[in-house]
Amino acid sequence: MTDDATIRQAHGENPIAAVRKAHHEQLLLCDRLEEIADSLPDSVNKQKCLYAARALGPMIRSGHRFEEDVVFPLISGQLEGDEKIKATLNRLRFEHCEDECFAEELTEALHALAEGAEDINIEATGYMLRGFFEAMRRHIAFENEFLLSKEALVAADNLRLAPGH
Numbered sequence: 001m002t003d004d005a006t007i008r009q010a011h012g013e014n015p016i017a018a019v020r021k022a023h024h025e026q027l028l029l030c031d032r033l034e035e036i037a038d039s040l041p042d043s044v045n046k047q048k049c050l051y052a053a054r055a056l057g058p059m060i061r062s063g064h065r066f067e068e069d070v071v072f073p074l075i076s077g078q079l080e081g082d083e084k085i086k087a088t089l090n091r092l093r094f095e096h097c098e099d100e101c102f103a104e105e106l107t108e109a110l111h112a113l114a115e116g117a118e119d120i121n122i123e124a125t126g127y128m129l130r131g132f133f134e135a136m137r138r139h140i141a142f143e144n145e146f147l148l149s150k151e152a153l154v155a156a157d158n159l160r161l162a163p164g165h
């Protein structure tokens with residue numbers, strides 16, 4: 001097996017394509033969360049809340065790890081010495097961290113909705129849901145523009161074609 005084939009097998013596909021796919025799934029989840037926020041307080045679908053509660057943490061964490069372990073190093077390798085890129089990647093890492101924390105709180109709130117908990121603060125839950133999916137959409141829009149730019153695509157191609165990787 002060639003090294004190139006090893007990389008393809010390890011990641012399954014071009015890393016940029018993998019990020020696009022992960023972003024697409026995350027945006028679909030944002031749409032589900034918006035539907036839940038819109039359904040408050042009287043039309044909540046408990047099954048939808050349960051599904052979102054289960055999907056949220058794992059989807060967010062695996063998407064972030066892939067970006068940080070595979071895609072960010074590709075970009076910083078390609079654009080080495082560019083301080084602005086370094087600062088931008090640090091900011092994106094920080095946003096990942098914040099969103100993961102936020103996702104944990106939201107998972108608990110979604111479980112409470114799914115269980116029909118009596119003491120749930122509907123207003124705070126709606127606010128939390130909207131804050132989360134709005135931040136996620138902004139983050140993804142920025143990454144689409146920044147990570148999936150021409151430079152990033154070139155970097156991904158270089159990785160796949162470079163000997164010795």
Ligand SMILES: [Fe+2]
Pocket residue numbers: 064067092096139143
């Ligand atoms: Fe990200």
